[in-house]
Amino acid sequence: MLKNILKVSLASVLAFAITGCSEKEEKKVETKVAVEKKTTIKIGATPVPHVEILEAVKPLLKAKGYDLQIVEFTDYVTPNIAVDEGELDANFFQHAPYLNEFNANKNTQLVKTVNVHLEPMGVYSKTLKDIKELKDGATIAVPNDPTNESRALDILVKQGLLTFNDVALKTVVDIKDNPKNLKIKELDAPQLPRVLDEVDAAIINTNYALSADLNPLKDALVIESKDSPYANIVVVKKGNENTDYIKALNEAINSDEIKKFIKEKYNGSIVEAF
Known part of the structure; x- marks a missing residue:
């Protein structure tokens, strides 16, 4: 009698263990299917x-x-x-x-x-028609995040307005030569279109320029070259x-x-x- 009871108990434990494993496997499969779907x-x-x-x-x-x-x-x-x-x-x-x-x-x-x-990043102004009109001591606003600031300053380098020490990412502290004594104002990128009335020029990312009804092809004094490495990307x-x-x-x-x-x-x- 005792042997029969033990057999039944053992069978029950095994059945439970198998059922438990089966349920876990099913859950794994369900989770996998949910991800795939x-x-x-x-x-x-x-x-x-x-x-x-x-x-x-x-x-x-x-x-x-x-x-x-x-x-x-x-x-x-x-x-x-x-x-x-x-x-x-x-x-x-x-x-x-x-x-x-x-x-x-x-x-x-x-x-x-x-x-x-x-x-293409561009230079915009409410008062200037040509970047050559920049006067001594003029103020230019640029984005303050490292890569976009360096990118903006590169535009001024190409215009012959500034030179920099050899660094990976340019900032105002890296300026070597500044013949026009330009004042560089570092601001959050979204603010740049809103300060055009307060500065002589601002270098603005195109997405924020477009949001402010500025057309890069028509309104920018200078626009970034199309061979720029700054293509916008999908990130995950x-x-x-x-x-x-x-x-x-x-x-x-x-x-x-x-x-x-x-x-x-x-x-x-x-x-x-x-």
């Missing part, structure tokens, strides 16, 4: 032109079975933190030099997937770059349809980079 892509972007381009990408992804959710940002820090912390699947607002600097300073694990477009957290949904996003944003959209929408003020 991801159909919503959440992406952060600054308004112009990034959100506009992404709105054109939406129907292309819809045809692939993905819903693109766009979250707008007006700064260059929050969207990177949101991707690194998993709140966003991707972002679209920056260039590779800025991304590299951000990763180094913030210890984030973000990677580029594809180039999309170049926004390291490890997600080969997922099906990010591959679908890359394919859509680098499609012939988006190339045509950029050409027709921006008339050369923004240039496709793929």
